[in-house]
Amino acid sequence: MNIVSFTMVNNESEIIESFIRYNYNFVDRMFIIDNGCTDNTINILRKLINEGYNITIYDESLSAYDQFRLDNKYLNKIIDEYSPDMILPLDADEFLTGDQNPRTLLEKLSLDSIYYVHWQWYVMTDEDNYDDCLVPRRIKHHFVSPVQNKGADVPETKSxxxxxxxxxxxxxxxxxxxxxxxxxxxxxxxxxxxxxAHYRAISEEQIIAKTMCYTMRDIATMKNNIETAQRTNQMAAIEHGENMHDTVMEISRGGYEDVIIEDPIDLSFCDSNLLDIKYQFLSHESRADRVYKTGVEMAIRAYNSERSRVEKPGLKPVLVWLDHIRNDGYLFPSPSNDITLLASRYNVRGYLTDYDEVKFLKVNYRLIVTPDTMKFLPHQYVIIPNTVDFESVKSLLVKSGVDEATIISQNAYTHKLGLIKSLYSSITLIPSLIIRVGMYIERNGLSTTFKKIFERVRK
Incomplete structure (x- = not known):
């Protein structure tokens, strides 16, 4: 039986390695939907892929949080493209368990029914061993009974x-x-x-950082649900300086009340060699770093809103590799005339570089990003200009996790546009340049502008 799982993630670096290493014992393939992770979740997943784990990552970083839409989109995509026998929709805090080996139990099921299972809800206690990085070994206490659906007097189910x-x-x-x-x-x-097995909260730091980052994201969306309200309540507790230890212990219970027992999930069903946590150093990100990265994401989304207003209709946005950096005691972008003209000819949403020193600067009124944040800039292709060696830059980008299918040469992009769109982009080049020169004159004056143009022509 071919059994797969799919999971949508957003900043799960504290738990994702435990989630993969444990649940992989019971499935043949795992599908991950990246809904805009800014922490090390994706870095950890790539390291696990390099180890040999059969994991496919889909990027939905530009989509607002809409679990219903994205789950159904990828559930149907997985059925169409991979023809699995059974699919396990899992959240990143859910670990498959059972009275026997879960894989054995799943393989005994008929394929002519939908199945509902219950949560075994684990809660944080003062007995948790924080020296153990594997979450199912660290947190051992759960409610005696399955938690009840808060809208009906029946146990909560999962499919x-x-x-x-x-x-x-x-x-x-x-x-x-x-x-x-x-x-x-x-x-x-x-x-x-x-x-x-459901591990809603695994540490005080996890809850505080997630609450802060999710609150920022929630502000930018148009929808509320019960989870949004829970987060605003949690944020108020943080702002009011409440005892966070007690608050987090309460949060781990999710508003449910029941007797708890010590009963860790059975790890004997797993290959013990798969349970060694190797990348805990990537999960120990500071609160400031997590909040900063979320702030960067939100700022890039604001940039997209402004940039899209001045782009040409009919052309999809692209990214262009930044071909030159100058060093005048500090690093500064110095694009060639070729890619400067590309910015006026096409809808270049931003420039791509591997120099951290110049990321988030602007050149030609475009944002410069590195591969880890490029997913927040809409783009059809990553164009490697004729001014650099195509193969070496492509190799660097692929190693950084950029989808190889999106990497294209400057000449190949022109060919893909076709005759009509190429003519259109050429015809609109002059007006675009005039607008840009006008903006430069307004900000720097006429003489400085002419001097700048002369320097450009001499390059």
Missing amino acids: IIPAQYYRKMNLTLSMGHHKVFGNNNAKITILNNIRL
């Missing part, structure tokens, strides 16, 4: 999906993977021998 039955019954996955809907004739089976 397991036989792919072809799901497609045959024309079903839709609900927000949060709690149920499916769309066909009242669909067979639903409740399982009690398989559960999802």
Whole structure:
């Protein structure tokens, strides 16, 4: 049986390695949807991929948080492109467990039913061993009973999906993977021998940093839900200087009240060699660093809003490799005339570099970014200009995680545009240059502008 999982992530560096190393024991492939991670989540995933883990990452960094839409988009994409027998929709804080080896239990299931399982809700206690980086070993206490749906007096459920039955019954996955809907004739089976261990909170630092970063993101979206309200309440507790130890302990309970017992999930079902945490150094990011990176993301989104207003209709935005950096005692971007003209001819949303010293500067009124933040700039292609060696730059970009299919030479991009769009971009080049010169005159005066143009022509 071909069993896969899919998970949408946003800043999960503290738990993602535990999540992958544990759950990979029970699946054949894992699909990750990156909804705009700014921490080291993706760096950790790439290291795990290099180890040999069968993980596919989809980038949805430009999409606002909409779990319902993205989950259903990728659930159907995975069914269409990979034809799995069974799909496990998992959040990054959910670990598959059961009375026996979960893989064995899954393989015994008929593929002619949708299955619902319950949460085994783990909570933080003062007995947690923070020296142990593997989350299921660190946190050992859970509620005795399955937590109840707060809108109904029934246990909360999570879905397991036989792919072809799901497609045959024309079903839709609900927000949060709690149920499916769309066909009242669909067979639903409740399982009690398989559960999802749920680790809502794993440390005080995790909750504080996530609350701060998510609050910033929530401000920029147009929707609220119960999780948004929980975060604003948590943010108020942080701002009011409340005892965060007690607050985080309470947050880990999710508003539920029940007796807790010590009962860690059974790790004997796992290959012990797969459970060694290797990248904890990447998960120990400071609170200031996490907040800064989220602030950078929000600033880039604001830049996109401004840049898109002046772009040419009919051309998709692209990124261009910055071909020259000058050193005058400090590093400063010094693009060639070729890529300066590209900025006026095409919709260059930004420039790409591997020099951290010049990232977030502007040149030709375009933002300079490095590969780790380029995902927040919309782009159809990454253009490598004729002024640099194509293969060496391409190799560098691929090693940095850039999708090879999007990397293209300057000449190849012109060819892909076709005759009509190439003519259009050429015709609009002169007006674009006139506008740019006018802006420069307004800011620097006529004589300085002519001097700058003369220097450019001499390059």
